[in-house]
Every structure is written in structure tokens, then in C-alpha cells.
Amino acid sequence: MTLDQILSARPSPGQPRTYAFPNFERTVLTSGLQVITVDLPNRPLVSANLLIRRGVSDEPADLAGATILTARAMTEGTRRYPGVELLEAGERLGATLHVDASWDAFTASVEVAATRLGAALELLAELVEQPTFPESDVARLRDERLNDLLQVKADPRRRVDQAFNATIYTTDSPYGRSAGGDEDSVPRLTTDVLRGIHRSVLDPRHAAIVIGGDLTGLNVPRLVEAALGSFGGENPKHEPATVAPRAESAVDHPIVRFYHRPGSVQTELRIGHVGLSRLTPDFHPVQVMAAILGGLFNSRLQMNLREEKGYTYGIGAGFDMRRGAGPFSVRTAVQTAATVPSISESLLELRRIRETPVTAVELAAARDYLVGVFPLRFETPGAVVGALGGIFVLDLPDDELARYRDEVEAVTVEAIQKAAQDHIHLDRLAIVAVGDADAVGAELAAAGFGDLEIIADEVLAGGGAAEVAEAADEVTE
């Protein structure tokens, strides 16, 4: 056979190996703390994640940033371990301890060799239960946040996200705010405020610890009981705070907000509106629809704006889902001269996914990807533990992950169109951009996408430190 003959015959897939999402077990300690364990044989690194259903969206507006600042400040010293001594004790175990907060939850986590799990849990407990919130360190962390806000203003990508969220939500929704707080709220975040947040977090009835890895020979509930048995014991209990936050739309007709950044060689674009809660009953059709629109590498947006027009390095669209209705957005950066055509083409794709049924080929591509990639997503303990944590935080059914592939398999063309029509709203789109208004302002005004507001440049400038190491890395496709 010639090489051409060999390559002309496309291979067909073999027999798939059966895969099931790993089984997990749940134990409830006397305090109410749930212990969720998942045994993953031959995975010597164990991932442990303590989650409390108390997140950024639970904090009052005037104290925006308090939850994340509390999380940051908890690694600044505890009763037994002043300063960074606790983190150093973790390092001696080869473990990095993290405390963080999302919109829905407060989390403390560690990844450690199975043999050192007990010792690592003791440190995790100390970190969560006994932080001292030193005045000078909290002041420093406040300053760091304020400095970071300067960097946000100067970085078009961070700036456009902040502006987009502030645009689409009413001011009484936490989702319109910056999770880390703003120039007004951060100075109010005193150690007393942080202690108050910390007390509210110490509630075992809203807490679970998820532990996954090779747990052979370990009695995990007993290790957790030893370390975290008195978690929240001395604190008053409050009622379950699992009410979705307000997430109303501040936009009732199409608008364009363009932040002028002179000389920008690209326009950072976000187009969208208030989207959906993770608890939406049509979660799976929405996922498939979003994959076709802007999730797959060959999504409609990507094929149009990248592979045909070359306007951008990449474009995506999707729903950022939380307990309440997170944003739906189209996200891209396009060369300045292509700003108006890029908006036009994006709007065209949003209209098309609503008006025209997807083809059977498109449905198959999205469905087969989401179903097929499922085992790849859960190769490591960290990924399995993360997914189970999400189930706990949002009170999703225990079989949510086990059912996932069947649910996606069952999605139809009709369900996709209904999801698009129900959840993509062209009549209240916000188009928010950061770019050079001198270069595109007139064309934008003439295009008539919606009420246009051009916001003058406030600052010249900067980027987040996290991006630095990344920028040094290789150039990817």
C-alpha cells in the first residue's frame, strides 16, 4: 500500500473502556460537618478541600471585598503559629495551604502525600479556626488590594470585565461589584470586620470537607474528627444562608459603553447580559448550546471571527453560573480596525443561534465532545475533589455527575433552540469595550448597536502580576 492509500482510510474508534465517575462516601460528624471521601487507588497525592457555604455574594455592599480579604488574612498568622510559621510548617510536609473565597463559598485546601494527611489537616484546622488577623498585616493586604485596583484600570482585559459586570447588574446585586472590593469599600475592611466574617464562616452545618486520593489504610473521618471536631463549636449558629443573591438586569435595551484607552491596538469586547443560575433546570441543553455558539474550538463565533475573518486570536461565549444568575457573555479582543465588524458578526451569531436550529452535525460535535471529554476532566484527585465540592456548595443532587453524560446525550436540536430563545436576549444586550475611541468612535456611532456612551480615559496604565510568569511561556496555538 502506498502512503497515500494508508492515510486515505480514516481510522474508526475502538471499543470505549467503561468509565464511571468515582464513588464517594459521606459521613456527618456530630458537629454537623460533612466528610466526603473518594478513594482513588494509586493516586498518592491527596487533595483535601474544606468548603463553607458562605461566599462573597453573602457580604453587604458597603463591605465589598471583606470575604476575600478575610481569606487572604487567615494565612498571616494563627494563635500557635505567628506570621508565616504555619505556612512554613505546611511546607515541611510538602504541602501548600490555600484559603480563598468564591461567590458561593469559603474554601481552605491542601494537597499532600497520603501519609501526611493527618498532620496537614491539623494545620488546616489551625488556619481556619485560630487566625489572629494582625492589624499591620491586614493594613498591608488592604493596600495591596488598592494597588491591584490601579493595575486593573490599566489592564484592558481586567478593566473590561469589571466594567461589564458593573454595567449589566443593578447596584443591589453583588455580582456587579468586584469580588475583591473597590476603592470605597476596601478602606472600611478593619480587623473587626474580618473577625465578623470569620465568625460567620465557622459554621459546621454549612461546611463539608472533601478528601480524595489513595486513602488505603486511612480512617479519614477519624482524622477529620481529630483535627476539625470542634470546628465552629463555640460560635452561634445562624440559619442556612443558601438564598440566591439578587441578580437583576440594569439594562432594558441595547447599550454600548466604550472606555477610551488611547492608542490601543486592540479592542477588548464583552457582549452580554445577566445570565443563569447553575440551578437552572435546563442546564444540560444550555451547556450544549453554549458549546456550539462559543465553547468548542470550532464554535460558530470562533469559525466566523477567527478562522474566516482573522479579526481575533480567539473568541468565546458562555454562561458563568453560580447560585444566582451569573453573567452571559461573548468575550474577545479584536484588532482596533475590526471593532465594529466584530460586534456585528457577534450579534449575527447571537441572532442565528436563536432563530435557526443547529444542524445535526453541530449537535453531534458538541454532544460528543462534552460526553467524551468527561473522563479526561477527572484524571486527578484535585479535579474530582473540586467537582464534588461544587455539588456540595450548590446542593446539587448526589448523582449530578453520574447522570451528566446521559443528560447531555439526551439533548435535542429543539431543546437547544429553546435554550437559546429563553436565555439569549438581544433586546437587552450590553456591549462593553475598552479600546481607542478616537479610532472607532465615529464608526461605532454610525453602526447603531444601541445607546452609545464613550467614557473618557481615567488613567494611563498596568497589569496583574499573575500574568507575568505566564507571558514568559511559550507561544501557543
Added chain:
Amino acid sequence: MTALSVRFTDERLANGLRLIVSEDHLAPVVAVCIWYNVGSKHEVEGKTGFAHLFEHVMFQGSGHVAKAEHMALVQAAGGTMNGTTWLDRTNYFETVPSHQLELALWLEADRMATLLDALNQENLDNQRAVVKNEKRSSYDNRPYGDWFHKLQEHVFPPDHPYHHPTIGSMEDLDAASLEDVAEFFRTYYAPNNAVLAIVGDVDPAQARAWVERYFGEIPANRTIPALGDMTLPPLIGTEAREIVEDRVPLPRHFFGFRAPMMGDPRLDALDVAAQILAGGKGSRLYRRLVRDEKIAQDVSFFVLGLIGGASIAAGQATVRPGVDPAVVERAFEEELELICREPVTADELARARALIETFELEALQRVDERADRLAMYATLLDDPDMINRQMGRYLGVTAADIQAAAAEVLRPENRVVLTYMPAGEAATGTTDEETAA
């Protein structure tokens, strides 16, 4: 902790393709990773950015695969894929459910064998536009965005292949022609210039048979031109300083040093030093500049291993508002001087070793990372078994090794200092010219 052992086979097809297979049935997934021994260091003047532009063209179809179909087939198979280009090499990879391995191998073979059958001006022009937008979004429109390119310019002399950035220049990207693409393909995309690693839930005999079937008939190129001599003196020679005006609110210093090549034990020692200097809140630079003196917003220090004459060791510190940038530079440099002058403590070394051990184990849990490293060590060091020895090398680094390597590398006459200043402030900037003793 459990010592990690990656068992693999290492062989060559008759046409020179190096095949590495490693079996691991823990998860029903398999990673395919192919490294071509060509990177931006192979580019000549007037053709910068070409290796990376070419990498994009590799996704535009081949003899039996249509434009964008590579992505479509891999994703429909439940897989993930990408390609990357760097100074020393270009790689392409897919991770797929194990029953889709043959598809991934066929896709890679088809473009290695028949890329030029699908090449056309329209696709080249489209990807040229995409890559120019990649350059804008990753570098040109980003605050502090060109810092690494500037370090390259100072760490490597103008006639050295590491002097220019992998992304290239807009002018050179504009000038790239179809004939350039064809020539590049014929020269470098040959089986004897590639390493193929397959790791995961695989039957090695079956995998070998498929590789033989799809790649075995692809002709070798026996006349791949050798790279010129990339040897460099170990030190830059004199300190290089540059003040860069940018639209940034906070000044930031970037530090760069010429360092020993990948595979040199001194680079391992510098990797451990980087952990002690800037890895986490207990590290020296973080503790002093961020926590104690509160003069920096953030710090980092790291090593980028290369094989063409020298590597780069680099660091950065963002200056807090109201602080003299010279004070931050001085403090940063004093910490580097200290690690050259005195051995690190036993506790610092023990913490760094324990963390590195966890990081390595964490990374190697994944089949795609193992495939990438096997192909990397085979391509760059001709030594895939380094995957099993690298951890031991890190754990064997002593305080004396760190001090010796630091003293050789972190010297003022081997240093680049870039200082980004908010536009309009650079003229009045107070960065002083005093160099470390």
C-alpha cells in the same frame, strides 16, 4: 514519599522517527505528544515569527483533513489538543479517550506526510491575521507586555538565535510567503527530526503497529541543516539597564541573568534557589520586600531552561506607590547577594525540597505532562529517562551547590535590569545607576 518511576520504551523507526511509549492504565485516557526539533532559534533575519506562524498552518488541514477539521475530529472524539512554539522546539499534542488513540496518530501522521497538499494562500493569510492578533493580545496591548522580549535582547547578543522573540515582528509576519511555508515544512517536518511520545491507557504492541503503519512510510530528510554554533560566554559581561515607559500605574523591575543550560546541575541548583527566594509567602524576597518592608506589591524569581548556549534566570518586583524604585531594586539585589554569600539554612532547603517533590508528583499525575516531558527530554537532551532522575537531582541539591551556582550566575556583570515606569514619569524617575558590589 513514593519514588516516582515512569517505565517506557524508546526506539526508532527506520525513517528515524523516535517513538517513546509508556503504559499506564489508571485512567481510560491516552496522551500523544510530538516534538519537532525546530523552534524560533532556527529563524533567520527577516523571517522572525515563522516557526510559530507555521505551527498555526499545521491546523489548517492536510492531504486528508480539511481546514479546522483536526480540531473538530479531536473534540468530537472527546479529546483536547493544541500546539506550542518556543525558542528550542515546536510541539503538538492530543489527549483522547484511549479508544481514540488511532485517530490521534493518524491526524499527526497525515500532517507530517501531506501538509503541503492542503496549503493555500487564503489559509496562510487567515492565520497570519490570527497570529498578528495573538501578538497584539499577548504582548502589544498588555501592560509590561514586552518585558521578556527585552530580556532576550539583553541576555543574548544580536547575532544569537535567542535574541529575537518567538512571536516575531509584524513586518516579518507580513513578509512570510507560501514558498517560505513549503520550504520550512520540507526542511524540518521530517520523521527523523521528531519525537513521538504516547503515554497512558495503551497496548504498546498495538500502538507500535499503528505508528509503523501511519508514520513508517514518511520519508526522512537526510539533509536537515545544522544550526550554527550557539555557544556563549557564561556571563553577559557588563550590566545592561533599560528604562521603559509604558502605560502602567506602578513601576516594575525585571531582572535577567544568563544561566547554565538545561541539564547542567547548576541550573537545578538555581531552580531550588528560586523556590527559596520567591516561592510562597515564607520565601526570602516575599518576606522582606512584600511583608516586612512593604515596598513591593509582588515578587517572583524563576528559571527558564534552554539548550542553545545559555538559559535565563529572571525575576521581577512591582514597586508600591510612593516608594522609590531604586529602594526596591536595591533590596532585591541585596537578597540575591546574600544567597551568593551565605549558604541557605537547612530548614529553607528542607522546605524547598519537600515542596518541589510535591509539585513534581502533582505534575506527573497527568498522562499529558508525562508525554510532554518524555518528548522534551528526548528532543532537548537525548535522554528521556531524565523524567525519572530529575526529582532526585532536585532533592540532591545542597546548600553549597546553591551558593556556588548563585555566585556564578547572579552577578552584577551578568545582570539585566529593566525598569518599567508610568508614562511621563520616567524622566523624573529616581532609578539610580549604582550597581551592586
